[in-house]
Amino acid sequence: MEALMNILQELHPEVDFKTNESLIDGKVLDSFDIITLISEIHEEYDVRIPVDEIIPQNFNSAEALYRLIERLQDE
Amino acid sequence: MVVTILTTYLITIEIGKLHTRRDIFLKENKATLSRDEKKAYREIIKAKQKKLLILCLFVDLGILAVLKYTNFAISNANAVLRLFHSQEISFMDLALPMGISFYTFQTVGYLVDVYRGKYLPEKNLGKLALFVSFFPQLIQGPISRFDDLSKTLFAEHSFDGRNVTFGLQRILWGFFKKLVIADRILVAVNTITKDPENYQGIFVFIGMLFYAVQLYADFTGGIDITIGIAQVFGIKVQENFQRPFFSKSITEYWRRWHITMGTWFRDYVFYPISISSPMLKLSKTSRTKLGEKIGKRVPVYLSSITVWFATGIWHGASWNFIVWGLMNCFVIIVSQEFEPFYSKFHNRFNLRGTYGFRLFQVMRTFLLMCSIRILDCYRDVGTSFKMFGTMFTKWRFSDVFQGALLDLGLEKSDYYVLAIGVVILVMFSLKQRSGNVWEKMENGPLLLRYAINIVLLISVITLGAYGIGYDSNQFIYNQF
Amino acid sequence: MMKKTKILQVAAAALVTIIILVFLEKLLMPKYMTQILEGALISEYYQEKEKDHDVIFVGDCEVYESFSPITLWEKFGITSFIRGSAQQLIWHSYYLLEETLRYEKPEVVVFNVLSMKYDVPQKEAYNRMALDDMPMSITKLKAIRASMMEEEKFITYLFPILRYHSRWSELTSEDLKYWLKRERISHNGYLMRVDTKAVTTIPTKKRLPNYEFSEICYHYLDKMTALCKENDIELVLIKAPSLYPHWYDEWDEQMRAYAEENDLYYINFLDYTDEIGIDYSTDTYDGGLHLNLSGAEKMSEYFGRILTEKYNLRDHREDAELKKIWDGKIAFYNQTIEMQFSELELLGYIKAFNKKKEEG
Numbered sequence: 001m002e003a004l005m006n007i008l009q010e011l012h013p014e015v016d017f018k019t020n021e022s023l024i025d026g027k028v029l030d031s032f033d034i035i036t037l038i039s040e041i042h043e044e045y046d047v048r049i050p051v052d053e054i055i056p057q058n059f060n061s062a063e064a065l066y067r068l069i070e071r072l073q074d075e
Numbered sequence: 076m077v078v079t080i081l082t083t084y085l086i087t088i089e090i091g092k093l094h095t096r097r098d099i100f101l102k103e104n105k106a107t108l109s110r111d112e113k114k115a116y117r118e119i120i121k122a123k124q125k126k127l128l129i130l131c132l133f134v135d136l137g138i139l140a141v142l143k144y145t146n147f148a149i150s151n152a153n154a155v156l157r158l159f160h161s162q163e164i165s166f167m168d169l170a171l172p173m174g175i176s177f178y179t180f181q182t183v184g185y186l187v188d189v190y191r192g193k194y195l196p197e198k199n200l201g202k203l204a205l206f207v208s209f210f211p212q213l214i215q216g217p218i219s220r221f222d223d224l225s226k227t228l229f230a231e232h233s234f235d236g237r238n239v240t241f242g243l244q245r246i247l248w249g250f251f252k253k254l255v256i257a258d259r260i261l262v263a264v265n266t267i268t269k270d271p272e273n274y275q276g277i278f279v280f281i282g283m284l285f286y287a288v289q290l291y292a293d294f295t296g297g298i299d300i301t302i303g304i305a306q307v308f309g310i311k312v313q314e315n316f317q318r319p320f321f322s323k324s325i326t327e328y329w330r331r332w333h334i335t336m337g338t339w340f341r342d343y344v345f346y347p348i349s350i351s352s353p354m355l356k357l358s359k360t361s362r363t364k365l366g367e368k369i370g371k372r373v374p375v376y377l378s379s380i381t382v383w384f385a386t387g388i389w390h391g392a393s394w395n396f397i398v399w400g401l402m403n404c405f406v407i408i409v410s411q412e413f414e415p416f417y418s419k420f421h422n423r424f425n426l427r428g429t430y431g432f433r434l435f436q437v438m439r440t441f442l443l444m445c446s447i448r449i450l451d452c453y454r455d456v457g458t459s460f461k462m463f464g465t466m467f468t469k470w471r472f473s474d475v476f477q478g479a480l481l482d483l484g485l486e487k488s489d490y491y492v493l494a495i496g497v498v499i500l501v502m503f504s505l506k507q508r509s510g511n512v513w514e515k516m517e518n519g520p521l522l523l524r525y526a527i528n529i530v531l532l533i534s535v536i537t538l539g540a541y542g543i544g545y546d547s548n549q550f551i552y553n554q555f
Numbered sequence: 556m557m558k559k560t561k562i563l564q565v566a567a568a569a570l571v572t573i574i575i576l577v578f579l580e581k582l583l584m585p586k587y588m589t590q591i592l593e594g595a596l597i598s599e600y601y602q603e604k605e606k607d608h609d610v611i612f613v614g615d616c617e618v619y620e621s622f623s624p625i626t627l628w629e630k631f632g633i634t635s636f637i638r639g640s641a642q643q644l645i646w647h648s649y650y651l652l653e654e655t656l657r658y659e660k661p662e663v664v665v666f667n668v669l670s671m672k673y674d675v676p677q678k679e680a681y682n683r684m685a686l687d688d689m690p691m692s693i694t695k696l697k698a699i700r701a702s703m704m705e706e707e708k709f710i711t712y713l714f715p716i717l718r719y720h721s722r723w724s725e726l727t728s729e730d731l732k733y734w735l736k737r738e739r740i741s742h743n744g745y746l747m748r749v750d751t752k753a754v755t756t757i758p759t760k761k762r763l764p765n766y767e768f769s770e771i772c773y774h775y776l777d778k779m780t781a782l783c784k785e786n787d788i789e790l791v792l793i794k795a796p797s798l799y800p801h802w803y804d805e806w807d808e809q810m811r812a813y814a815e816e817n818d819l820y821y822i823n824f825l826d827y828t829d830e831i832g833i834d835y836s837t838d839t840y841d842g843g844l845h846l847n848l849s850g851a852e853k854m855s856e857y858f859g860r861i862l863t864e865k866y867n868l869r870d871h872r873e874d875a876e877l878k879k880i881w882d883g884k885i886a887f888y889n890q891t892i893e894m895q896f897s898e899l900e901l902l903g904y905i906k907a908f909n910k911k912k913e914e915g
Contacts, residue, residue: 031341048352532572533575540721542711542717
């Protein structure tokens with residue numbers, strides 16, 4: 001989880017990723033951010049997030065994102 | 076269209092079958108198979124599906140490519156051949172079915188969604204055919220997603236008076252925009268852009284502004300008519316515009332203009348490319364070779380350029396559209412890069428969020444978009460740049476003050492109508508920010524509602540720029 | 556109950572809208588009360604209370620400028636009406652005739668055959684002037700179909716507001732003055748001109764590649780012949796004595812032949828100008844294209860005699876009712892003559908026609 005937080009924080013240092021739960025709905029992250037994230041997550045966790053998982057539910061909070069990563073790692 | 080529908084139908088059914096087979100198999104054997112075995116099985120199925128996907132894409136996109144872009148390819152080939160003084164290829168006479176760009180994309184979206192397992196394929200050929208050929212969308216879109224549209228398209232439809240009213244009002248409003256505003260100002264736009272020799276300097280600017288009005292009124296008007304027609308039948312089609320000229324940046328603009336096209340390219344081109352294995356590998360290598368900062372940007376830039384190139388060429392089979400797409404890309408990337416500078420600026424001067432600054436942003440975005448769209452006005456790259464330049468080199472206020480505006484094909488009365496029309500448009504958009512105007516009207520005084528509708532109808536009939544001498548069937552996006 | 560009130564509301568709104576549109580359409584349609592008076596000719600027939608004439612004329616400007624129904628009445632007691640319009644084409648004429656026959660059955664129909672030379676629609680304006688004022692009917696629909704030019708749209712004839720809406724920015728006081736009612740400008744279809752412009756030169760006739768009249772024109776001529784025969788009406792083919800457009804001998808021949816074949820009377824007035832007494836220095840107002848009042852009255856005297864003798868037309872001058880009506884017409888006629896002459900004296904031109912017109 002820590003690594004993920006680092007990645008997120010580096011992307012947008014001004015955002016509080018611990019509490020913000022509407023990263024997508026609130027337009028905090030845009031499509032560029034998303035692909036940078038995915039690329040970094042791939043680096044860090046060795047998982048590929050498929051396109052159909054790029055939905056608000058998975059990206060609205062750091063928590064949700066981490067859960068996604070874990071799920072993909074299990075498969 | 077028939078070929079597209081049939082091929083897609085057959086192939087998606089096949090892909091769907093594979094999905095089902097896989098799910099059943101995995102479920103049954105959940106306990107017995109090891110993780111790696113499961114993974115391997117998935118890979119096999121995926122490979123099969125991929126082959127089917129590629130075949131279908133080949134057919135669907137192939138049809139589009141051949142019908143729409145053959146002559147473009149030929150003209151480019153001829154340019155090269157000319158260098159070698161060899162025989163040029165003659166152009167082919169290909170008929171372009173209406174809406175081919177729109178329905179092909181809509182179909183491909185459906186195909187990829189099924190491939191990704193988002194939903195099961197539609198087993199009813201008639202229903203799929205209806206989805207692909209849904210007529211109100213054929214001219215200018217919007218590009219719908221199967222899960223969205225099918226829900227409302229195939230649902231039980233009871234005659235709902237409210238929907239009919241709203242639908243009809245929307246259609247009327249769309250015609251108002253198209254016939255009274257867009258088709259009227261089109262005359263002036265054409266005068267300026269079809270004669271670049273005589274209309275330079277300040278006229279280029281006027282042309283740009285007028286074209287912005289025309290494109291907006293025509294495109295959003297057409298979409299209003301489309302959505303309105305669907306609404307009368309109780310079908311809810313996605314919105315395609317969200318007050319785009321109030322955007323504060325180009326990035327935001329593309330989230331508010333031709334929304335369904337933007338999201339389509341994002342979901343079916345941008346994301347797939349940018350997170351594909353080759354791209355990820357490339358990003359890894361560039362990170363190690365060129366350093367974090369640059370490496371990070373590689374997937375973003377490459378994908379963006381690809382997407383905008385595709386967007387450009389989707390709009391039209393000629394270089395000016397491609398350049399247009401790439402220019403948009405360029406501006407977006409540049410503004411991204413400038414972010415840190417902007418932050419520093421705002422930290423210093425604390426202007427962010429003030430009304431004045433927001434206004435500045437809106438104006439800046441508007442002017443920037445007008446400028447880029449100049450490639451759409453003069454269908455030739457060289458001329459576009461040349462004309463843009465004359466705005467700075469040959470600008471003369473006096474040109475306009477000698478009554479030149481009345482030489483563009485419009486009379487004083489036309490300008491009054493346009494002025495009032497634009498004011499109405501702006502007011503409508505401003506009002507729309509706080510909620511659907513038509514729904515708000517529903518609660519207003521009865522007489523006022525009827526009066527507005529009647530006045531709109533009479534305005535369209537009387538003031539519409541149609542008839543011999545005008546031709547309102549030139550929907551701008553109709554060559555799609 | 557809510558639904559019922561809603562339906563009533565919508566119906567009321569629709570009614571209001573339609574009424575507004577009807578009035579708007581009347582406002583936007585050209586009135587033809589100044590400069591292009593020819594456009595108002597067709598409408599005047601429908602205003603006649605007594606639609607029962609001995610003779611009906613159909614055809615183009617040569618017909619509405621060459622005969623005076625007033626003279627025909629005054630000299631012979633013949634009642635007549637000229638259903639002419641600017642460059643009326645043969646299919647216009649045929650359908651106008653078909654329509655007229657639903658109102659009355661004249662003894663004689665006179666048709667000017669110049670329009671045999673036009674085998675395709677010529678100009679939208681002439682279509683409009685011939686068709687717009689016809690009340691809606693099956694005949695009108697057929698006429699529209701036959702007349703439309705390529706760029707014209709059928710629906711604009713059903714709803715003329717769709718054609719004339721752009722006039723909103725060109726409305727003049729004329730449109731307001733005659734919004735709901737127009738003034739009479741013709742005398743039973745005769746458009747009076749008292750001014751004179753002597754013949755100077757006539758363009759030389761050109762050699763044509765083909766002199767045969769087209770199939771479609773013969774088709775309509777046949778229809779006209781058949782229609783008259785069916786209704787026991789005498790059809791008379793004429794060629795008015797205009798010096799231009801040129802009436803070729805080859806054309807004259809064809810009409811002679813046609814008349815013979817079909818047992819019709821054909822008269823080319825160009826052959827009888829001396830007998831009639833036409834003087835091309837005093838009897839035309841535009842150098843030989845059309846006759847003026849003086850010419851028209853001479854023509855009417857000559858032709859009236861032929862008609863009476865040949866077809867035993869009754870002299871109605873004894874009929875008290877008709878006399879009353881025609882006395883009114885004569886008064887209006889003389890009024891117009893006076894007015895035109897005084898304008899000519901004071902201004903040097905006639906106000907209603909002072910803009911250059913199209914050749915008709």
